[in-house]
């Protein structure tokens with residue numbers, strides 16, 4: 001039987017919601033009660049489990065770099081936090097971002113910001129790229145930026161499981177239900193109504209509903225510019241070995257990285273062809289055949305002969321304003337907190353977000 005009042009109610013219990021619950025339950029200053037309301041404990045359609053699960057330092061703003069740096073520190077320190085068996089399969093393979101003449105100025109500017117933040121990112125000339133990655137064709141590339149440390153990929157489900165289990169072990173209550181309404185009295189959030197008909201009162205309400213964050217905020221009469229946008233991920237195999245392959249972002253925008261014995265790849269659509277994607281999880285194979293494969297075959301000649309094995313589509317928690325996160329309290333409704341709109345980098349920023357929201361609530 002679920003109790004009817006909690007100090008903190010978190011809507012959404014995937015990576016971000018569970019990271020908030022984890023940091024709250026592990027903050028010595030927090031002695032309150034927590035309910036995490038999650039409509040799908042198998043996380044079939046969550047961004048978290050459909051993610052490409054990669055982490056980088058190569059951003060253009062100090063805030064994003066710092067949040068992801070915290071993410072990497074968190075991942076490297078998993079055993080101290082979660083015990084000797086904790087493992088999320090982190091591979092520190094780096095990101096290699098390739099810039100054409102048109103993109104070079106921005107690449108240099110971003111690199112300056114990254115270096116000021118002490119990120120370990122090297123500028124590589126085309127001949128240095130060839131030296132490190134001889135299987136890569138540098139035609140049209142004027143420079144590359146490569147993360148020597150602090151960048152790579154991991155198992156998102158394993159990270160989610162660690163956070164969730166640790167939060168539950170310290171008393172966070174996960175409720176399998178869907179939030180269908182929020183109650184608000186003026187500038188105070190008072191609770192949530194669930195699909196089962198139950199009502200739960202709250203002191204603080206946190207929206208961690210990923211792509212549905214805008215819909216949940218609307219239940220409180222609040223406009224939040226976050227909505228689901230579809231992204232397809234393709235799994236391919238390639239018989240030719242490609243030693244020390246990092247996550248590569250090509251000048252075309254196509255990205256690819258190793259995943260065990262295979263590779264995953266994709267591209268974000270043009271803004272004009274990127275509608276809200278409610279309920280649409282169909283894989284658009286034409287994107288692979290028309291856009292992704294030709295670009296890969298050009299950049300990595302061995303990939304002329306790749307085979308599409310399978311793929312999936314997931315939803316970005318897309319902030320239509322600036323594709324970056326919205327974190328912290330509503331300016332008028334102080335007990336309504338947002339942890340939303342990461343637009344493709346929310347998994348790596350879940351630990352930093354969890355800590356930030358927990359500290360805002362507690363301290």
Ligand SMILES: Cc1cc2nc3c(=O)[nH]c(=O)nc-3n(C[C@H](O)[C@H](O)[C@H](O)COP(=O)(O)OP(=O)(O)OC[C@H]3O[C@@H](n4cnc5c(N)ncnc54)[C@H](O)[C@@H]3O)c2cc1C
Pocket residue numbers: 011012013014015016017037038039040043045046047048049050051052053054055177178179180208209210211212216231232233313314315316317339340342343344345346347348349
């Ligand atoms: C294809 C793809 C590739 C990506 N690649 C990367 C990457 O390489 N690196 C990276 O850092 N990030 C990446 N991301 C983004 C990242 O996955 C997300 O930003 C992050 O997982 C967001 O976590 P979340 O917990 O906020 O959202 P989700 O994981 O979507 O969780 C939200 C949860 O809220 C629940 N929920 C929603 N509405 C309700 C409701 N009304 N009541 C109860 N529960 C509700 C949902 O069931 C869901 O479980 C990628 C995303 C996609 C789709």
